[in-house]
Amino acid sequence: MSTENAPQSMYRSREGLGVWEHRGKVAAVGIGHGPTSRRWDGKPDTSLGAISLIALRRAIEDAGVDPGDIDGLVMDEKTTTGAFWPRGQELPWDVINAYNTTDAPLDGITQLSAEWILKNMPELAGNRFTMYGPGCMSNAIVVAAQAIGDGLAHTCLVLKAWHNLPGRYYQTGANADDAIPGTAALRSVWGAPACYGTAIQFAEYCRKYGKNHDMMAPFISNSRRNGLRFPEGYWAQHRPEEITTEDYKAARWIAKPANLFDNDIPIMCSAAYLFTTAERARHMKQKPVYILGHASSRGQARSFIPTLDEVEAECAESGRKLLEAAGITVDDVSFENLYDGFPQFHQFHMEGIRYRGIQPGEALDFYQTDISITGPNPVSPSGGNIGSGRSRFWMHTDCIQQIQHRAGERQVTGVEPVIGVSGGPMPTGGNFTCWSATPDY
Amino acid sequence: MKQGVNPDDLTRPFWEAANEERLVIQNCTACDRLQHPPAETCSKCGSGAALEWKQMSGRGRIYHYGVVHDCPIRLLQEDQPFNCAVINLDEDPGIQMYSHLPGTPVDEVPVGAAVELVFDTAANGQKVPEWRVVTDN
Ligand SMILES: [Zn+2]
Numbered sequence: 162m163s164t165e166n167a168p169q170s171m172y173r174s175r176e177g178l179g180v181w182e183h184r185g186k187v188a189a190v191g192i193g194h195g196p197t198s199r200r201w202d203g204k205p206d207t208s209l210g211a212i213s214l215i216a217l218r219r220a221i222e223d224a225g226v227d228p229g230d231i232d233g234l235v236m237d238e239k240t241t242t243g244a245f246w247p248r249g250q251e252l253p254w255d256v257i258n259a260y261n262t263t264d265a266p267l268d269g270i271t272q273l274s275a276e277w278i279l280k281n282m283p284e285l286a287g288n289r290f291t292m293y294g295p296g297c298m299s300n301a302i303v304v305a306a307q308a309i310g311d312g313l314a315h316t317c318l319v320l321k322a323w324h325n326l327p328g329r330y331y332q333t334g335a336n337a338d339d340a341i342p343g344t345a346a347l348r349s350v351w352g353a354p355a356c357y358g359t360a361i362q363f364a365e366y367c368r369k370y371g372k373n374h375d376m377m378a379p380f381i382s383n384s385r386r387n388g389l390r391f392p393e394g395y396w397a398q399h400r401p402e403e404i405t406t407e408d409y410k411a412a413r414w415i416a417k418p419a420n421l422f423d424n425d426i427p428i429m430c431s432a433a434y435l436f437t438t439a440e441r442a443r444h445m446k447q448k449p450v451y452i453l454g455h456a457s458s459r460g461q462a463r464s465f466i467p468t469l470d471e472v473e474a475e476c477a478e479s480g481r482k483l484l485e486a487a488g489i490t491v492d493d494v495s496f497e498n499l500y501d502g503f504p505q506f507h508q509f510h511m512e513g514i515r516y517r518g519i520q521p522g523e524a525l526d527f528y529q530t531d532i533s534i535t536g537p538n539p540v541s542p543s544g545g546n547i548g549s550g551r552s553r554f555w556m557h558t559d560c561i562q563q564i565q566h567r568a569g570e571r572q573v574t575g576v577e578p579v580i581g582v583s584g585g586p587m588p589t590g591g592n593f594t595c596w597s598a599t600p601d602y
Numbered sequence: 603m604k605q606g607v608n609p610d611d612l613t614r615p616f617w618e619a620a621n622e623e624r625l626v627i628q629n630c631t632a633c634d635r636l637q638h639p640p641a642e643t644c645s646k647c648g649s650g651a652a653l654e655w656k657q658m659s660g661r662g663r664i665y666h667y668g669v670v671h672d673c674p675i676r677l678l679q680e681d682q683p684f685n686c687a688v689i690n691l692d693e694d695p696g697i698q699m700y701s702h703l704p705g706t707p708v709d710e711v712p713v714g715a716a717v718e719l720v721f722d723t724a725a726n727g728q729k730v731p732e733w734r735v736v737t738d739n
Binding site for chain 2: 243331332336337338339340341342343344346347348349350351352353354355357360361364365368413414415416417418419461463464465466468
């Protein structure tokens with residue numbers, strides 16, 4: 162069975178589409194996470210495939226579903242943005258052959274196909290639908306939600322996994338070469354790190370609105386504090402370190418004005434959710450969390466780096482589209498878990514949707530107020546990537562768990578968690594979901 | 603030092619012009635619109651046939667800048683920290699180019715200042731467009 166990327170028609174990327182036609186008819190009913198690690202240690206039982214099988218099986222068990230009843234799998238085949246198998250390095254045949262294989266030798270190690278998953282989960286014999294939502298969990302979620310609404314599957318696993326290899330992220334491959342192809346060179350010959358584009362937007366934001374880098378400290382501290390209450394997260398599992406204001410201000414620069422803590426840490430991790438129809442969800446183990454709507458941003462920068470103007474316009478449009486799809490206003494949103502990797506664009510997402518009424522230029526002042534999980538205005542209660550490492554999925558897990566009142570030590574107490582929003586990654590290219598405690602809010 | 607550049611089909615006119623110390627940018631004659639980075643077709647009208655390479659005046663302004671302290675490109679790591687600015691071309695401020703701003707001290711970048719085209723040489727001898735702050739009227 163070959164698996165295709167979801168067609169663009171499954172993404173709601175235009176304004177004016179109205180309320181999502183499947184509003185409240187799709188629900189999340191199961192969550193599973195694999196263990197995290199900083200980098201792969203080369204063993205079969207810690208491989209990308211291994212931790213993904215753990216995540217999937219945990220999601221199935223969490224939902225209390227018979228695996229034979231699962232008929233769909235939506236995931237992302239790519240599992241890194243910057244950790245590539247070194248050219249010429251011998252393939253790890255002992256690990257490859259520890260599993261059922263596909264035609265791609267590194268499947269299950271530095272990439273992950275639906276075929277590999279199905280070959281190694283014989284209990285999913287009832288699967289009849291696979292699709293890729295390429296990019297990150299935010300893509301896979303909206304594709305899976307749309308697929309269930311459209312009747313392509315009724316009980317669907319949603320998976321996103323990330324591998325990481327020994328050595329520094331982004332420093333292998335073409336970046337280590339003496340020369341590079343001309344097209345890539347137009348960008349990379351100047352050596353801008355991954356966070357550079359966001360740092361430029363942030364710098365312009367600070368200039369335009371009279372803000373400064375230090376004003377990010379409460380957001381960073383809050384994010385890590387929340388992440389340390391995320392038992393599935395990297396920092397909670399391996400390095401329970403808070404980030405104080407002093408730590409933040411003293412951190413080394415990566416691309417000033419972005420410092421070390423304005424970047425997330427690349428890790429190995431995997432998460433799976435189980436989605437189903439609202440009808441079926443009623444008979445499952447966990448309280449269903451309903452999807453009211455989804456929206457996607459497909460903004461195109463005119464040139465290399467989206468300007469602040471382009472970012473602000475796109476984020477405002479994304480916010481309008483998501484609220485329109487969900488059939489709510491922003492006043493209905495109990496908490497936000499919009500993306501934070503890089504944290505210097507979290508405010509763009511938040512201002513775009515006008516969370517708590519904040520307008521462009523106001524988010525950094527908002528960060529100086531109570532944004533904790535115990536206050537009336539929780540910001541990123543998941544802690545996001547800053548709180549738990551680069552997964553791009555903590556925000557979604559947290560939305561589901563908050564609404565189920567299963568967020569443990571992260572549970573918001575200053576608001577009743579009825580409606581949550583999550584999504585990303587980039588301000589000019591992301592996918593957003595609105596989650597609800599009830600199907601007919 | 604900048605990584606060497608191996609011009610490919612799409613960018614060969616850009617890099618060949620750079621070796622002659624000229625800056626050319628892709629232009630759609632149907633839309634009368636510049637685009638950079640270049641592409642096989644115009645991002646506005648979709649035409650490939652209407653695309654040409656147009657010479658620029660070599661004037662621009664600094665949109666903003668960052669200071670790179672931790673660069674992923676091996677050959678540039680010995681130059682850290684260095685300025686990395688975004689330049690908007692005078693012909694069309696929507697068109698951006700990167701610059702190390704030779705001659706400007708690290709982190710002393712005048713945002714919004716006028717810049718003029720100069721050229722640097724990459725590791726394999728390819729000339730690369732660069733920008734210098736205009737200090738003299
Ligand atoms: Zn055109």
